[in-house]
Amino acid sequence: MENYYFESNRVIRELRVGERVWRSGIENRARQEQDGYSAWWQSFLRGAPVFVEDCNATSEPIRVVDAFCGCGGLTLGAAQAAIAVGRRIEAVAAIDVDDGGLEVHKANFGTKHVLHTSASSLVDFHVSGTGVDSKFAYEPEVTDPALASEVGKIDLFLAGPPCQGHSNLNNRTRREDPRNLLYLTAVALAVGLKAKMVVIENVPEVVNDRSDVVTAAKALLRANGYDFLDSGVLAAHEMGWAQTRKRYFLVASRRGGSPDQLTLKSVAAGLKREAHSLGWAIGDLIRDIEDPVPTGVMDTVPALSEENRARIGYLFKHDVYELPNQERPDCHKDGHTYPSVYGRMYWSKPAQTITTGFLTPGRGRYIHPARPRVITPREAARIQAFPDSFRFVVNGHDPARNALTKWIGDAVPPVLGYAAVLPLLATR
Structure with missing residues (x-):
């Protein structure tokens, strides 16, 4: 499906679907000789x-609305998929309760409508029945005036409703969290906007939700004219990325399939590659001792406690990668779950x-392999597939670290968004 090759100082990507071929390019900034994809x-x-x-290539933009958008990882992935098929996106609206994330979205995509509110407040709907019997009691209505002016004009609706209720890391309300029903809010908003295409993402465990929101979502979309419907798990590391991250995607289109219709499974197969290493993603960010000391929130980390400095020091002194039981705090000793x-x-x-x-050593494997510290926000962003050109700024200034960790850690890696949107754009 994809072919990469070098042409002068550029890398060219050729995307082929059936009889159609698209070409896009990028300046080659790779530091060593490697294959075209890498x-x-x-x-x-x-x-x-x-x-x-x-x-x-057509100049007509793909008009996009991104709900539960965070800083815009899914929009960035959609933008890359659009470029791959000779198009560009227009960010019509971004919706989130995080005003800082919305500022980042606007800074990067020039978003037209920035809606700092809950998505639930923007659409009037009611679902009757459950599972395969789910249906809207009446047609969902967009209630926000700015967003209502875009009804019938949206090509692609994106949504990443909160996933904490589904996550295996949530030991208290797993599968029963009321936030899980926001998945259906996303469907209602897409239907209310009369969006031509829909992409909704979440953690793979969403399919185990006790309210069966995924089955309900599929029933609601089918009942409202979405005649192409596909779903499945995409894994970043199975598509060559340097992170073992999986997300569940539900994609739908009003225009149905064509003889060469791509599916999530076929896209995943076409993009399948051996995972890259962490060094491939962030190795160039290590500074020599004589380089200037980095400044700015993206390239620095918070001060560690004396106990954590000692734990990290142990790893480097003994050149090991796992902290032995006796060096762990009591709550992490003797067969801890993580x-x-x-x-x-x-x-x-x-x-x-x-x-x-990722800025806390006690919350995962986040200690840098060659430096006695955790990874920086820029390194985490790279691992998440955000390029250095992506601007994590609020009103032109650096944000707080806790905001950065939320935006970066909660984001959908753009490489996954690219793969999920591609079957909708490449066969239209």
Whole structure:
């Protein structure tokens, strides 16, 4: 499906679906000789701009609404998928309760409508029945005036409703969290907007929700004219990425399938590659001792406690990657459920899933493989597939660290968004 090759100082990506072929390019910023795919995405991480190579590409933008948007990881993935098929996106609206995340979204995509509110407040709907018998009691109505002015004009609706209620890390309300029903709010908003295409993402465990929100969502979409419907888990590391992260995607389209319709499974198969290592993603960010001391919130980490300095020091002194039982705090001793905590990362392996706790050694394997510290926000962003050109700024200034960890850790890696949106755009 994809072919990468070098042309002068650029890397060219050729996407082929049936009889159609699209070409896009990127300035080659890879630091060492490697295959075209690796050079492309490494150049992307280092901030090289991606451009449409086909001069006959349409200039009509794909108009996008992103609900529960955070800082815009899913929008960034959609933008890359659009470029791959000779298009561009127009960010019509971003919706979230996090005003800082919305500022980041606008800074990067020039978002037209920035709606700092709960998505539930923007649409009037009621679902009757459950599971396969679910249906809207009446047609969902968009209630916000700005968003209502866009009804019938939206090409792609994106949503990443809160996933904490589904996550295996949530030991209290797993599968029964009321936030899980926001999954159906996303469907109602998409239907109310009359969006042509829909992409909803969540953790893989969403399919185990006791309210059966995924089955209900599929029933609601089918009943409202979405005649192409597909779902499945996409794994970043199975598509060559340097992080073992999985997400569940539900994609739908009003225009149905074509003879060469891509599916999530076929896209995953077409993009399948051996995972890159952590060193591939962030190795160039190590500074020599004579380099200037880094400043700014993206390139620094908070001060560690004396106890955590000692734990990290033990790892480096003994050149080990797992903290032995006797060096752990009491709450993490003797067969703790999460053995990777206080762990040192491996240069030669992909990173574990990046979460909002990446600045804390006791919340995962986040200790840098070559420096006695946790990874920086910039390193975490790279691992999450955010390029250096992505601006994590609020009103032109650095945000607080706790905001950064939330945006980066909660984001959908753009490489996964790219794969999920591609079957909708490449067969239209």
